[in-house]
């Protein structure tokens with residue numbers, strides 16, 4: 001087992017312990033930790049926060065909702081066969097630095113620290129910094145970053161260990177970490193936890209995979225996993241639409257055919273996010289050639 005796989009497996013087996021340690025440390029350093037169930041609750045929280053603090057939001061609540069869904073797609077995205085690396089990690093900054101909403105790359109339990117990548121902070125940092133992170137993002141120790149940071153495509157890294165202290169020139173005045181379950185605890189309980197080892201290095205993104213297949217640094221079967229998850233998807237979710245969806249998800253060829261039909265006959269007036277031009281499997285296959 002490689003070092004990254006070993007560390008990620010250890011974290012998932014002891015997630016409660018490391019989340020409690022992170023919460024205790026970050027709270028002691030002046031941060032706030034909030035636990036939410038999914039992107040909907042994140043959007044509600046952000047809407048309430050911006051309303052209470054009178055922070056204008058271009059595009060209103062809907063744009064907050066879209067941002068929450070982009071940075072926190074939850075494990076349902078994987079069940080749809082999307083790459084774990086597809087989530088958007090770009091920050092949203094509002095009202096000239098009054099509020100910045102970012103996605104964490106890692107959380108470090110022993111230091112109560114948040115690691116952000118791809119950030120271009122500039123100035124003295126936002127007044128309120130909100131960071132959204134799936135519960136699986138935690139790493140035990142600061143030194144584990146030496147193993148994981150080199151795997152990420154971004155070379156810009158920023159650490160937050162709490163709000164700005166007296167005498168410090170940079171950092172937010174308030175720091176809030178939102179820890180999101182997003183279906184992860186359920187995935188953990190069903191022995192499909194290997195997917196949660198993902199560190200979003202992007203190696204399995206279409207076009208990045210080499211001719212010999214994807215070399216996932218944490219040992220995830222990136223080709224077989226979406227299919228395996230669909231095979232295990234529960235059929236009795238509720239309502240004929242969900243049962244039909246469950247049936248289609250269990251038949252790989254039918255699923256691919258249904259995806260092609262959906263792309264061919266998609267209508268904007270349905271008011272739903274448009275499907276990507278190619279399925280993840282199709283793009284992945286092309287990337288291997």
Ligand code: SF4
Pocket residue numbers: 084085197198199200201202203204205214215216217218219220222
């Ligand atoms: S290669 Fe592995 S760790 Fe990297 S994004 Fe894909 S699944 Fe995640």
